[in-house]
Amino acid sequence: MAEHTFVPLDFERLTEEQMIARAQSFREELARRRSVRHFSDEPVPREVLEECVCAAGSAPSGAHKQPWTFIVITDAQVQRSIREAAEEEERRNYGGRMNDEWLRDLAPLGTDASKPFLEIAPALIVMTRHAWEEKDGERRQNYYTQESVGIAAGFLLAALHHAGLATLTHTPSPMGFLQRILGRPAHEKPFLLIPVGYPVEGCEVPDLERKALEEILVWA
Numbered sequence: 001m002a003e004h005t006f007v008p009l010d011f012e013r014l015t016e017e018q019m020i021a022r023a024q025s026f027r028e029e030l031a032r033r034r035s036v037r038h039f040s041d042e043p044v045p046r047e048v049l050e051e052c053v054c055a056a057g058s059a060p061s062g063a064h065k066q067p068w069t070f071i072v073i074t075d076a077q078v079q080r081s082i083r084e085a086a087e088e089e090e091r092r093n094y095g096g097r098m099n100d101e102w103l104r105d106l107a108p109l110g111t112d113a114s115k116p117f118l119e120i121a122p123a124l125i126v127m128t129r130h131a132w133e134e135k136d137g138e139r140r141q142n143y144y145t146q147e148s149v150g151i152a153a154g155f156l157l158a159a160l161h162h163a164g165l166a167t168l169t170h171t172p173s174p175m176g177f178l179q180r181i182l183g184r185p186a187h188e189k190p191f192l193l194i195p196v197g198y199p200v201e202g203c204e205v206p207d208l209e210r211k212a213l214e215e216i217l218v219w220a
């Protein structure tokens, strides 16, 4: 394969004060992001979703293969089908597929098999991961696809939050039904389902505590 041409890096060198100020304000902004399970049905601007998907698509990936697709669903019928299929799986999860420890860990969050947000949220974004893909009739491998798509998901959640939208990272499992309902090709494996929208009026979230810096940071 031909080598890339190399171009000057577009890098902005900041002063220490600027770096600290920006790091703090970004931390504070991200700290305000919460997983939302109660959405209003108010539509969201298409252009905002496009900008945020573009931001997510700028994530680094193994060998720059960009092994992801973002499927934005705003069709009520498709959302209904997804809700029905997801709830069927979740009834099995809550009814015995998740063990007692898992159910005890979830109890404080108050989740159950009912997923109305899949129909109410104005948009669902399904991220798929390509473990491989076809090029010129040949099967080509991708690399570190879990890591790559995970990083892109982080970019997407941060971008949507920054743009003023609420999100939930939802992983109905198994997610094979998404491939069937969305008619995606075999090499695209559903990775994450992200309902997007505005929180419903009066929306409440659990009063969670985050680990302190000393608990998560080790200088070595």
Ligand code: IYR
Residues within 6 Å of the ligand: 090, 093, 106, 111, 112, 113, 170, 171, 172, 173
């Ligand atoms: N997928 C189920 C269960 C669930 C699992 C975890 I781990 C969570 O953090 C939250 C929920 C559901 O969506 O209800």
